[in-house]
Amino acid sequence: MSTAPSSHPDGEILTRRDGAVFVIGLNRPAKLNGFTPKMLKELAAAYTAFEADGEARVAVLYAEGPHFTAGLDLPKVAPLMGEKNLLAAPGQIDPCNNVPPFRSKPVVVAVQGITFTIGIELMLAADVVIAASDCRFSQLEVKRGIMATGGATIRMVERAGWGNAMRYLLTGDEFDVATALRLGFVQEVTEPGGQFAAAMRMAQRIAAQAPLAVAATLRNARLAVDHGPAAAVADFRPTQMALMQTEDVKEGVASFVERRTAAFTGR
Incomplete structure (x- = not known):
C-alpha cells in the first residue's frame, strides 16, 4: 500500500x-x-x-x-x-x-x-x-x-x-x-x-476458492435480490449442472480425497 x-x-x-x-x-x-x-x-x-x-x-x-x-x-x-x-x-x-x-x-x-x-x-x-x-x-x-x-x-x-x-x-x-x-x-x-x-x-x-463457483454464487444471490427467491431457485439446477462439468469440481473432489488444499484454475 x-x-x-x-x-x-x-x-x-x-x-x-x-x-x-x-x-x-x-x-x-x-x-x-x-x-x-x-x-x-x-x-x-x-x-x-x-x-x-x-x-x-x-x-x-x-x-x-x-x-x-x-x-x-x-x-x-x-x-x-x-x-x-x-x-x-x-x-x-x-x-x-x-x-x-x-x-x-x-x-x-x-x-x-x-x-x-x-x-x-x-x-x-x-x-x-x-x-x-x-x-x-x-x-x-x-x-x-x-x-x-x-x-x-x-x-x-x-x-x-x-x-x-x-x-x-x-x-x-x-x-x-x-x-x-x-x-x-x-x-x-x-x-x-x-x-x-x-x-x-x-x-x-x-x-483461493473456485472462481467459477464464486462467480455463480454472486450471480445467484444477486438474482434473488433483484428478482426474488423463486428466480434464484430456478437457477440452482442449471448452474450446478454447468459447474459439475468444470475442471475445478474434479480438483475440489481430488483435494478432498487427498486431504490437501485445492489449486483451482477457473476452468
Whole structure:
C-alpha cells in the first residue's frame, strides 16, 4: 500500500495487482479523499480493468490516509449532477453496482475514519466490508438538499430494515462502527490501521476458492435480490449442472480425497 500523497490536485485512483488480488486505492488524502469528477471516472475505469483482468479473482478497495472519503467534492461535482454517466460510461463497470454490465467477481472494501455518502454506497455495493474501529459514517445528502443516488436508499433498507435505514437516511446523522456492524453494513472490525491487511487476508481467502463457483454464487444471490427467491431457485439446477462439468469440481473432489488444499484454475 502506497503512502505517497497524490501529486494531482483532483486526486487519483491507484491500481495494482497482488497475486490474484486487484488492489484499488483512493488517493487524495489532503482533501479527505473527496471525490472529484476525475476520480469518479478513474474509479469506473479501475473496476472495469479488474473485471477484464483474467488473473484477478477478487478486488480490494481501500483509501490512502486516515480517512476513507468525505464524499463527493460538491463544488467540483455539483455542476455534473444529474448527468446520466456520472459514475460510469456505457460499457464500464459501475462501482456502485446499480446498472449493467455488473461485475462478476467479488470486491472487499477496507474503510477507516470519515466514511461519508458515496463511501457508504461503495461499501454497500461491495461484498464484504472491513472497518476500522475509528470509522464515522454519515449518509448526509439531505443536509445538502440532495438525495443519495448511489444505492444507499436501496441497500440500507435491504440490510437494516425500513426504520433503521430511515433513521439515518432522513436525518443525515452520524453513526459509529458498532452501529454499522449491528445493522449489517460492515462484517468485521479491526483496530485503526489494521483494516487494509484484514481486507487483503479476506480477499486472499476468497481468491483461493473456485472462481467459477464464486462467480455463480454472486450471480445467484444477486438474482434473488433483484428478482426474488423463486428466480434464484430456478437457477440452482442449471448452474450446478454447468459447474459439475468444470475442471475445478474434479480438483475440489481430488483435494478432498487427498486431504490437501485445492489449486483451482477457473476452468
